[in-house]
Amino acid sequence: MNSEIKNFFYPLSICVVGASTKEKSIGYELLHTISNYGYKGMILPVNPKAESVLGYKCYKSIEEINDRIDLAIIVVPKQFAEDAVDELLRKNVKSILLITAGFKEIGKEGEEVEKRIVEKIKSAGARLVGPNCMGVINALPDVKLNATFVAEKPETGNTGFFSQSGALGAAVLNSLRETDVKFAHFISAGNKADINENDLLRFWQNDDNIKTLTFYLESFVNGEEFLKPFIKGEITKPVIILKAGKTSGGMKAASSHTGALSSKDKVVDASLKQFGIVRVNNIDEMFNTAKGLENFPIPKGRRVAVVTNAGGPAILTVDSLEKEHLELAELSEETKTKLREVVHPEGSVNNPVDLLPGANADTYKKVNELVTADENVDAVISIFVEPVMVQPFEVVESVYDVKTEKPIMQVYLPLPEFWDTYRRDSKKHLPVFRKPEDPAEVLSNMLYYSESKELMDKHRKEY
Amino acid sequence: MNSEIKNFFYPLSICVVGASTKEKSIGYELLHTISNYGYKGMILPVNPKAESVLGYKCYKSIEEINDRIDLAIIVVPKQFAEDAVDELLRKNVKSILLITAGFKEIGKEGEEVEKRIVEKIKSAGARLVGPNCMGVINALPDVKLNATFVAEKPETGNTGFFSQSGALGAAVLNSLRETDVKFAHFISAGNKADINENDLLRFWQNDDNIKTLTFYLESFVNGEEFLKPFIKGEITKPVIILKAGKTSGGMKAASSHTGALSSKDKVVDASLKQFGIVRVNNIDEMFNTAKGLENFPIPKGRRVAVVTNAGGPAILTVDSLEKEHLELAELSEETKTKLREVVHPEGSVNNPVDLLPGANADTYKKVNELVTADENVDAVISIFVEPVMVQPFEVVESVYDVKTEKPIMQVYLPLPEFWDTYRRDSKKHLPVFRKPEDPAEVLSNMLYYSESKELMDKHRKEY
Numbered sequence: 001m002n003s004e005i006k007n008f009f010y011p012l013s014i015c016v017v018g019a020s021t022k023e024k025s026i027g028y029e030l031l032h033t034i035s036n037y038g039y040k041g042m043i044l045p046v047n048p049k050a051e052s053v054l055g056y057k058c059y060k061s062i063e064e065i066n067d068r069i070d071l072a073i074i075v076v077p078k079q080f081a082e083d084a085v086d087e088l089l090r091k092n093v094k095s096i097l098l099i100t101a102g103f104k105e106i107g108k109e110g111e112e113v114e115k116r117i118v119e120k121i122k123s124a125g126a127r128l129v130g131p132n133c134m135g136v137i138n139a140l141p142d143v144k145l146n147a148t149f150v151a152e153k154p155e156t157g158n159t160g161f162f163s164q165s166g167a168l169g170a171a172v173l174n175s176l177r178e179t180d181v182k183f184a185h186f187i188s189a190g191n192k193a194d195i196n197e198n199d200l201l202r203f204w205q206n207d208d209n210i211k212t213l214t215f216y217l218e219s220f221v222n223g224e225e226f227l228k229p230f231i232k233g234e235i236t237k238p239v240i241i242l243k244a245g246k247t248s249g250g251m252k253a254a255s256s257h258t259g260a261l262s263s264k265d266k267v268v269d270a271s272l273k274q275f276g277i278v279r280v281n282n283i284d285e286m287f288n289t290a291k292g293l294e295n296f297p298i299p300k301g302r303r304v305a306v307v308t309n310a311g312g313p314a315i316l317t318v319d320s321l322e323k324e325h326l327e328l329a330e331l332s333e334e335t336k337t338k339l340r341e342v343v344h345p346e347g348s349v350n351n352p353v354d355l356l357p358g359a360n361a362d363t364y365k366k367v368n369e370l371v372t373a374d375e376n377v378d379a380v381i382s383i384f385v386e387p388v389m390v391q392p393f394e395v396v397e398s399v400y401d402v403k404t405e406k407p408i409m410q411v412y413l414p415l416p417e418f419w420d421t422y423r424r425d426s427k428k429h430l431p432v433f434r435k436p437e438d439p440a441e442v443l444s445n446m447l448y449y450s451e452s453k454e455l456m457d458k459h460r461k462e463y
Numbered sequence: 464m465n466s467e468i469k470n471f472f473y474p475l476s477i478c479v480v481g482a483s484t485k486e487k488s489i490g491y492e493l494l495h496t497i498s499n500y501g502y503k504g505m506i507l508p509v510n511p512k513a514e515s516v517l518g519y520k521c522y523k524s525i526e527e528i529n530d531r532i533d534l535a536i537i538v539v540p541k542q543f544a545e546d547a548v549d550e551l552l553r554k555n556v557k558s559i560l561l562i563t564a565g566f567k568e569i570g571k572e573g574e575e576v577e578k579r580i581v582e583k584i585k586s587a588g589a590r591l592v593g594p595n596c597m598g599v600i601n602a603l604p605d606v607k608l609n610a611t612f613v614a615e616k617p618e619t620g621n622t623g624f625f626s627q628s629g630a631l632g633a634a635v636l637n638s639l640r641e642t643d644v645k646f647a648h649f650i651s652a653g654n655k656a657d658i659n660e661n662d663l664l665r666f667w668q669n670d671d672n673i674k675t676l677t678f679y680l681e682s683f684v685n686g687e688e689f690l691k692p693f694i695k696g697e698i699t700k701p702v703i704i705l706k707a708g709k710t711s712g713g714m715k716a717a718s719s720h721t722g723a724l725s726s727k728d729k730v731v732d733a734s735l736k737q738f739g740i741v742r743v744n745n746i747d748e749m750f751n752t753a754k755g756l757e758n759f760p761i762p763k764g765r766r767v768a769v770v771t772n773a774g775g776p777a778i779l780t781v782d783s784l785e786k787e788h789l790e791l792a793e794l795s796e797e798t799k800t801k802l803r804e805v806v807h808p809e810g811s812v813n814n815p816v817d818l819l820p821g822a823n824a825d826t827y828k829k830v831n832e833l834v835t836a837d838e839n840v841d842a843v844i845s846i847f848v849e850p851v852m853v854q855p856f857e858v859v860e861s862v863y864d865v866k867t868e869k870p871i872m873q874v875y876l877p878l879p880e881f882w883d884t885y886r887r888d889s890k891k892h893l894p895v896f897r898k899p900e901d902p903a904e905v906l907s908n909m910l911y912y913s914e915s916k917e918l919m920d921k922h923r924k925e926y
Contacts, residue, residue, distance in 0.1 A: 024851060024852050025852075026851070026852075029851045101809070101819075102809055105809075106809040149850070149851045150851075151851075152878070163775070164775070165773065165774050165775020165776070165778075166773070166775070167772070167773025167774060167775045167776055167820070167848040167876075168773070168775030168776055168779075168848075169775075170773070170848050170849070170850070170876070171773075171775075171776060171848050171876035174848075174849055174876055174877060174878050174879075175876070175879065177879050178641075178879055216775065218774075218775070218778060244775065244778040244779050244782060245778055245781075245782065282898070282900060284898075309630070310628065310629070310630025310631070310633070310634075311628050311630060311681075312626070312627070312628020312629070312630045312631030312632075312634075312679065312681070312707065313628070313630055313631055313634060315628070315681060315707040315708055316707050316745070318708075319707060319708065346564070346565055346569040356564075357630070385630040385631075385633050385634050385637070386633070386637055387612070387633070388487060388489070388492045388612045388613075388614075389487050389488075389489075413630075413633070413634035413637055413638070414637060415615070415637050416637075416638065416641055435745070435747075437745060
C-alpha cells in the first residue's frame with residue numbers, strides 16, 4: 001500500500017500546526033476533537049506562544065520536534081501555510097493535510113500559492129490532502145482518529161467515504177446519530193490539489209478494512225484515470241458515486257465552488273454505467289446502498305416477498321418495487337399452506353403477507369423463515385409499524401436471527417425511543433431502514449452492481 | 464357545518480365502549496391516550512365488570528349513561544360490535560367511531576355484518592367512522608382529543624390529515640417528534656364503510672381551523688363525487704393527495720387491504736391534475752408541501768436565489784431546482800454590489816450566494832434582505848451547515864425575521880441537538896427543511912397549486 005496515503009489514515013504520530021488555546025478557533029476545536037475521539041497515536045501540537053494545549057505539550061516550532069511525524073495537519077491562517085509546508089518538508093514529513101482555505105477557490109492569487117505548494121510537495125516525494133478541506137477520519141478501533149472539526153464520534157463501519165465538499169461531509173457527520181451511517185475512513189478532499197478520487201479509489205481497493213467505496217464528487221480531476229483501474233479489472237469492491245452538478249445550473253455552481261471544472265453529465269453517466277459503478281441521486285441513497293452491500297447478501301433475482309403488520313406501508317413498498325423494476329414474488333402453494341398455520345386467520349398469506357398488528361417476534365421470525373425458504377423468493381422486505389402491544393426490539397432481533405442466504409431487509413416505523421434501544425442493545429446491529437421505499441432502491445442498486453460485474457467478468461474472459 | 468361529522472372532532476362528551484383495566488389492551492391504551500393528551504370534554508367509559516378505569520367512573524352498560532354522548536368510540540371485540548351499535552342508536556348517539564377490525568377486510572362474513580351495521584346507522588341518521596381504523600385526533604387547544612392508540616402528543620397545526628391506512632397514520636404519529644409535522648385534525652378512516660374522503664373534503668373546506676387538506680388514499684370510494692366540489696369551485700383550500708397503489712402490484716395489494724377497489728392510476732392522475740390537486744409521491748413530500756403552503760407566501764414566479772455557507776449542499780439544491788423546473792435567479796448588479804459589502808471577500812455574490820462557514824446570524828439576515836429585495840428573485844432557499852464557530856439557533860431566527868412577501872425557506876444541516884432547541888425556543892417556529900432537495904419540491908408544488916387555481920378561476924369566469 002502507498003505509505004504516504006496510508007499515513008493519512010493510519011499515522012502513529014500527528015503534528016497539529018496551528019494548535020490553539022482559544023476555544024471555538026479551528027486550531028482548538030480540531031485538537032479537541034482528536035483528543036475526544038481517543039486517538040491512539042502521539043499528538044504533537046505546534047504553537048509559538050503556548051506551553052500546552054488541552055494538556056498536550058506544545059512545540060514552539062516544527063523544527064523543535066524530534067519525534068517522527070507521520071501526518072502533519074495545518075490549520076494556520078493562509079498567509080502562514082506555505083511556510084508551514086516548507087518547514088514540514090525540511091523535517092522530511094511525507095503526508096500533509098492542509099485544512100486552511102483561501103487558495104484556488106478564491107481566484108488567481110490563491111491559485112498561484114496553491115500551485116507553488118503542490119510543486120514543492122511533489123518534488124519532495126510527499127503527498128497533500130486539501131487545501132480548503134475539513135480533514136480526515138479513521139474510525140477503526142486501533143486508530144480512532146477524527147481530524148476534523150465536527151465533534152461527533154463516528155461508529156466503526158466498513159465504508160470509505162470521500163467528499164469533495166467539506167460541508168456535505170460535515171452535514172453527514174452532523175447527522176450520524178440519526179442516520180446510523182458508519183464508515184471506516186472519511187476524507188474531505190477540498191480543492192484536490194494533489195490527492196483526489198483517483199488515489200483513494202486505488203488505496204481503498206487495497207485496504208482490507210474497506211468493503212465499499214463512496215464518493216461525493218462535484219467534478220472528476222481526470223475521468224479517464226478514474227476509469228482505468230475498472231477497465232483493467234483491478235476494482236473488485238462496490239463503488240457508489242453521488243455526482244452533484246447534474247444539471248447545467250448545478251454544474252455552473254460546482255465550478256465556482258472548490259474551483260472545479262465539472263464534466264458533462266451524460267458522458268459521466270454513460271461511463272459510470274459501463275463499469276458497474278452505482279450512481280445515486282442523493283446522500284440517503286448513497287449510504288443506504290452502502291449499508292445494503294456491506295450487510296446483506298446480494299439477491300439472486302428480482303422476486304421480492306413483503307412481510308408486514310400493516311397494509312398502508314406495504315402498499316408503498318409494493319409501489320416502490322415496480323418503480324425499481326423488481327417483482328412481487330408469487331409464493332408457492334406449499335409456503336402459503338405453512339403460513340396459514342402461523343399467520344392470524346384474518347391476515348393474508350398472499351404476498352404481501354399481512355400478519356396484522358398483533359404479530360409478535362415469534363410470528364415474524366417463523367414467517368420470515370417460511371418465505372425465505374420459498375424458491376420463488378429472492379429477497380424479503382419485512383415491515384414493522386409499532387403497535388401498542390408488541391415490543392419492537394424483540395421483533396427486529398428475531399428477524400435478523402433468521403438463518404438464510406437471501407437478504408431480509410427490515411423497515412421500521414417505531415416510536416423514536418426505539419432507535420436508542422436498538423443502537424445500544426442489538427447484537428448484530430444490522431441496518432434498519434426508515435422508509436417503506438428504501439429497501440427496493442437498495443436491492444435494485446445491489447442487483448445492478450452484481451449484474452454489471454458478472455457481465456464485465458464475462459467480457460473479460462471472452463477477450 | 465355537518466354536526467354528525469363535527470362531533471368526531473369537537474365532541475363535548477365521549478363514550479368509550481370497551482374501556483378496559485388491562486394494560487396494553489386497546490380498551491386501556493385508548494383511554495390512557497385520551498386522558499394523557501388532556502381531552503377537555505367529559506369521558507364516559509363503558510365496561511360491565513369494572514367500577515372505574517384510569518380514575519374515570521365506569522358504566523356497566525351504554526343504557527346506564529344519562530349524559531348526552533356526542534361521540535361513541537367502540538373498541539369491543541368484533542362479535543360484540545353490532546350489539547354496541549344497536550345500543551348506541553337506541554341512545555340516539557349520532558356519531559360512532561368503530562375501531563374494531565374483522566369486517567369487510569376479512570371476507571364475506573365480515574362484509575355482511577359491516578353492511579348491516581351501516582344500514583342501521585344510516586336509517587338512524589347517524590354517521591360512522593371505520594370499522595378497522597385507528598381513531599381520530601383533534602389537536603386544537605380547546606379540544607385536545609387523541610382518540611387513537613398512539614400515545615404521542617401532537618402539536619397543533621392547521622392541516623387536516625385523512626389516512627385510509629391506520630398503520631400509515633400510526634407511522635406518521637410515531638415519528639412526529641422527528642418530522643415536526645403538525646396538524647389540527649387526523650382521521651383514520653379504515654374500511655370507509657360510511658364516512659370517507661368525500662365527507663372530509665367538504666367538512667374541512669368549511670372548518671376555519673383547517674388551512675390545508677392532506678389525504679393518504681388507497682382507493683377513491685367515488686372519484687366523481689370527490690371531484691364535484693372542485694368542479695363547482697367550492698374547494699378553495701389546497702388539497703394534497705398521496706395515492707398509493709400507483710403500480711399494478713401496489714393496486715392489487717391495496718385491494719386486499721381495507722377491501723378497497725383501486726382506481727386506474729392514469730385516470731386518477733389526469734383527473735387530479737385538472738383541478739389543481741397536488742399529487743405527491745411520498746409521505747415526506749406530502750407534509751413538506753403542507754408546511755410550505757401553510758407557512759410561506761406562494762412565490763410569484765420560478766426564479767430562486769440560493770444563499771449558503773457551504774458549496775456542496777448548495778449544488779445539490781441547484782440540481783433540484785432544475786429537476787423541479789425552477790430557475791436559478793440572475794441577481795441584479797445593484798444587489799451584487801450591495802452583497803459585496805456584506806459577504807466575505809472570498810465568498811461569492813453570484814447566485815448561489817456563498818457566505819463561507821464563518822457567516823453569522825447578522826450576515827445571513829442582511830444577505831436574505833438584499834436578495835429578497837431584488838426584483839429578479841421570486842423565492843429564496845437559505846442553507847446552513849453547522850460549523851463550529853456559529854450558533855445555529857441565532858441564524859435560523861434571524862433569517863425568519865426578515866420582512867418580505869417572498870418565501871424564504873431554510874435548509875438546516877445541524878448537529879441533532881439543534882432540533883430540540885428550535886422546537887423549544889423558536890418564536891415563530893416556522894418549518895425548517897432537512898434536505899437540500901426539499902424546498903425545490905415544495906416551491907414547485909406551491910407554484911403548481913397557484914397556477915392551476917388561477918387557470919380554473921379564469922375558465923370559470925369565461926363560461
